[in-house]
Amino acid sequence: MRHIISILLENEPGALSRVAGLxxxxxxxxxxxxxxxxxxxxxxxxxxxxxxTEDIVxxxxxxxxxxxxxxxxxxxxxxxxxxxxxMLAKIRANAAEKRSEVMRLAEIFxxxxxxxxxxxxxxxxxxxxxxxxxxxxxxEPGDLLEVVxxxxxxxxxxxxxxRV
Amino acid sequence: xxxxxxxxxxxxxxxxxxxxLFGYPGGAVLHIYDAIFQQDSVxxxxxxxxxxxxxxxxxxxxxxxxxxxVLVTSGPGLTNAVTGIxxxxxxxxxxxxxxxxxPTKLIGNDAFQEVDSVGITRPCVKHNFLVxxxxxxxxxxxKAFYIASTGRPGPVLVDIPxxxxxxxxxxxxxxxxxxxxxxxxxxxxxxxxxxxVDLMLGAKRPMMYTGGGVILxxxxxxxxxxxxxLGYPVTNTLMGLGAYPATxxxxxxxxxxxxxxxxxxxxHNTDVLVAIGARFDDRVTGDLQKFCPVAKIVQVDIDPxxxxxxxxxxVPIVGDVKGVLNSMAEMVKDGDRKPxxxxxxxxxxQIDEWRKIDSLGFTASDTLIKPQxxxxxxxxxxxxxxIVTSDVGQHQMWAAQYYHFDQPRRWINSGGLGTMGFGLPAxxxxxxxxxxxxxxxxxxxxxxQMMLQELSTMLQYQTPVKVVNLNNKYLGMVxxxxxxxxxxxxxxxxxxxLPDFVKLAESYGHVGMLIDKPGDxxxxxxxxxxxxxxxxxxxxxxxxxxxxxxMIPSGGGHNEMILGGRDAMVSTSEEGMVLV
Numbered sequence: 019m020r021h022i023i024s025i026l027l028e029n030e031p032g033a034l035s036r037v038a039g040l041x042x043x044x045x046x047x048x049x050x051x052x053x054x055x056x057x058x059x060x061x062x063x064x065x066x067x068x069x070x071t072e073d074i075v076x077x078x079x080x081x082x083x084x085x086x087x088x089x090x091x092x093x094x095x096x097x098x099x100x101x102x103x104x105m106l107a108k109i110r111a112n113a114a115e116k117r118s119e120v121m122r123l124a125e126i127f128x129x130x131x132x133x134x135x136x137x138x139x140x141x142x143x144x145x146x147x148x149x150x151x152x153x154x155x156x157x158e159p160g161d162l163l164e165v166v167x168x169x170x171x172x173x174x175x176x177x178x179x180x181r182v
Numbered sequence: 183x184x185x186x187x188x189x190x191x192x193x194x195x196x197x198x199x200x201x202x203l204f205g206y207p208g209g210a211v212l213h214i215y216d217a218i219f220q221q222d223s224v225x226x227x228x229x230x231x232x233x234x235x236x237x238x239x240x241x242x243x244x245x246x247x248x249x250x251x252v253l254v255t256s257g258p259g260l261t262n263a264v265t266g267i268x269x270x271x272x273x274x275x276x277x278x279x280x281x282x283x284x285p286t287k288l289i290g291n292d293a294f295q296e297v298d299s300v301g302i303t304r305p306c307v308k309h310n311f312l313v314x315x316x317x318x319x320x321x322x323x324x325k326a327f328y329i330a331s332t333g334r335p336g337p338v339l340v341d342i343p344x345x346x347x348x349x350x351x352x353x354x355x356x357x358x359x360x361x362x363x364x365x366x367x368x369x370x371x372x373x374x375x376x377x378x379v380d381l382m383l384g385a386k387r388p389m390m391y392t393g394g395g396v397i398l399x400x401x402x403x404x405x406x407x408x409x410x411x412l413g414y415p416v417t418n419t420l421m422g423l424g425a426y427p428a429t430x431x432x433x434x435x436x437x438x439x440x441x442x443x444x445x446x447x448x449x450h451n452t453d454v455l456v457a458i459g460a461r462f463d464d465r466v467t468g469d470l471q472k473f474c475p476v477a478k479i480v481q482v483d484i485d486p487x488x489x490x491x492x493x494x495x496x497v498p499i500v501g502d503v504k505g506v507l508n509s510m511a512e513m514v515k516d517g518d519r520k521p522x523x524x525x526x527x528x529x530x531x532q533i534d535e536w537r538k539i540d541s542l543g544f545t546a547s548d549t550l551i552k553p554q555x556x557x558x559x560x561x562x563x564x565x566x567x568x569i570v571t572s573d574v575g576q577h578q579m580w581a582a583q584y585y586h587f588d589q590p591r592r593w594i595n596s597g598g599l600g601t602m603g604f605g606l607p608a609x610x611x612x613x614x615x616x617x618x619x620x621x622x623x624x625x626x627x628x629x630x631q632m633m634l635q636e637l638s639t640m641l642q643y644q645t646p647v648k649v650v651n652l653n654n655k656y657l658g659m660v661x662x663x664x665x666x667x668x669x670x671x672x673x674x675x676x677x678x679x680l681p682d683f684v685k686l687a688e689s690y691g692h693v694g695m696l697i698d699k700p701g702d703x704x705x706x707x708x709x710x711x712x713x714x715x716x717x718x719x720x721x722x723x724x725x726x727x728x729x730x731x732x733m734i735p736s737g738g739g740h741n742e743m744i745l746g747g748r749d750a751m752v753s754t755s756e757e758g759m760v761l762v
Contacts, residue, residue, distance in 0.1 A: 028363055031312070032300055032301075032304075032312070035301070035304065036304060039304055039305060043305050073490070076490070077487065077491060080486045080487035080489075081487050083486070083487075084485070084486075084487050086308070086309040086329060086361070086363055086364050087363060088363060089362055089363040182362060
């Protein structure tokens with residue numbers, strides 16, 4: 019099962035390496051990991067996506083909680099939640115037909131073209147991982163020149179929030 | 183008043199009531215050593231190798247329950263200490279390690295004696311800190327002691343750059359520390375405890391399985407009270423020996439790979455297993471598929487991540503074992519329900535049948551010294567009251583099997599990491615912590631040579647220890663596995679060119695004795711323990727091919743023990759050959 023674990027982490031040097039080190043030392047998977055400071059400058063928020071059996075995910079959560087720098091965490095996949103990922107994709111657009119096709123696709127997926135040259139477009143797209151995958155699959159083979167994905171960020175729906 | 187970082191460091195140790203600081207000087211910590219020179223309340227013990235500093239601090243911590251404290255320099259000073267830090271981490275021993283670091287400006291520049299200490303130790307400490315400013319030093323050291331000694335204890339490293347020891351700051355030692363991200367759960371959930379007690383009282387074939395957590399939690403008395411009220415059989419793990427008196431009738435011996443027949447058979451047949459401060463280590467469980475096949479399991483542990491890590495648990499209780507055991511004992515005492523006396527009588531009758539197998543029996547010899555016999559005599563001569571440290575291997579198992587520990591904190595060994603070289607420095611630390619107790623280090627000619635240089639430290643600080651060297655000229659446990667699983671191809675397990683240990687001990691200023699006849703064993707031990715203020719190295723030449731029995735081969739279940747006898751056939755499955 020895929021789980022999205024959201025963590026409030028002390029904004030200390032080395033805190034991120036404790037989380038990453040835990041996963042490598044214990045042989046857990048990290049599919050993606052996104053981290054940035056929060057409105058409280060002493061805290062970072064880290065969102066990681068992992069897969070494993072229920073037993074393994076239970077251990078992952080316990081082991082994460084044991085890290086001194088982890089202040090609080092939540093498994094977003096336990097309840098209703100929203101997940102988003104940002105993608106920047108550089109796509110071949112060197113002929114009029116291609117250019118209009120990429121524009122049309124970007125529009126369908128509610129993306130934005132944020133850079134234009136005579137040979138390519140760069141498209142910005144947010145959504146779930148599935149949506150981003152679907153966009154990439156709809157491109158013609160060989161047209162995708164480069165892709166950057168932020169990894170998943172997520173938040174619980176409704177009143178519930180992860181805060182100190 | 184403003185103090186230098188070096189002075190602050192030493193003042194912090196004084197505030198914590200640190201008696202002994204085990205360490206070794208070097209460039210990055212020279213200012214701290216200068217501050218140590220100018221005071222006399224913290225006694226610095228100058229070891230001969232930084233690994234020994236950590237083991238000695240570890241032995242001190244295990245013997246006294248207080249955190250062990252270590253001071254090493256940057257780079258090699260710290261890397262040498264890593265083995266001892268990992269040893270303490272695996273056995274949850276409270277320890278604070280202060281390490282010097284190159285000046286903050288040079289960090290990351292590959293400076294002389296620079297190493298990423300926080301990075302290197304991260305996987306084997308409970309937590310670590312790099313102190314970037316002198317203002318933060320006192321609070322960080324306070325946090326280190328707090329984290330190391332609360333919850334599930336463990337080593338905490340504080341890395342101190344040299345400029346931080348030179349710069350000054352106002353010294354305020356916080357009385358209390360509160361951390362939003364660290365709040366160990368102490369009190370067990372009453373509802374869960376009640377559920378556990380109900381399950382326990384309904385048991386037909388109950389079993390109490392307790393580990394190092396009972397000793398760390400200072401809960402031996404509570405364990406005894408509960409077990410006495412219930413009348414249930416008790417087994418201890420290697421780390422838990424002494425938590426329940428070994429000479430008590432309810433004690434069925436150690437369990438696991440080299441546990442007694444009765445303990446392991448009871449584990450296999452129990453219907454309610456109560457695990458207290460024990461972590462279902464692979465040396466204890468054997469094959470998990472075959473582990474306690476019919477039991478409902480209760481597990482009490484202060485560390486939530488220990489619960490249900492290896493084995494599914496029916497009633498998990500997160501909390502301090504002392505409090506939980508107290509609550510359990512009260513519920514048993516005050517409740518109407520009592521243990522099922524008939525079922526219990528039948529269960530004990532069965533256990534007594536297993537006991538008759540006498541799985542620790544061995545054939546004595548008139549000509550060859552049996553290692554088990556030496557430990558038996560050690561037990562008799564010290565009247566079971568000594569602190570016994572050990573190294574790692576066959577001798578460790580024999581010490582655990584044949585020395586019957588009636589009190590906690592008397593058996594000190596590297597159970598989790600299995601660190602050869604641990605025993606001698608640990609014995610030194612234990613002796614410093616408990617000067618009134620006899621301390622023996624049961625070791626072998628392999629392990630002892632890994633930390634032999636500490637004989638020199640032991641002379642300097644007058645820590646009389648009796649070294650019981652079970653010298654079989656083999657790396658015995660390796661040889662035993664090679665005999666069983668590699669058709670006696672003794673690859674690199676024979677110890678050739680051994681030193682004359684008697685002369686060696688003498689050259690270090692101690693007493694050396696060579697014992698090669700069974701008839702001389704007891705006399706030598708009596709003579710050695712009679713020399714109260716001397717370290718004595720007793721070199722026992724023992725039966726070279728004696729094996730440790732019983733044994734559950736890798737991949738086996740508790741009911742698949744191999745009992746003793748030189749010709750016992752031990753084999754394992756293909757799956758077993760992959761296991762350590």
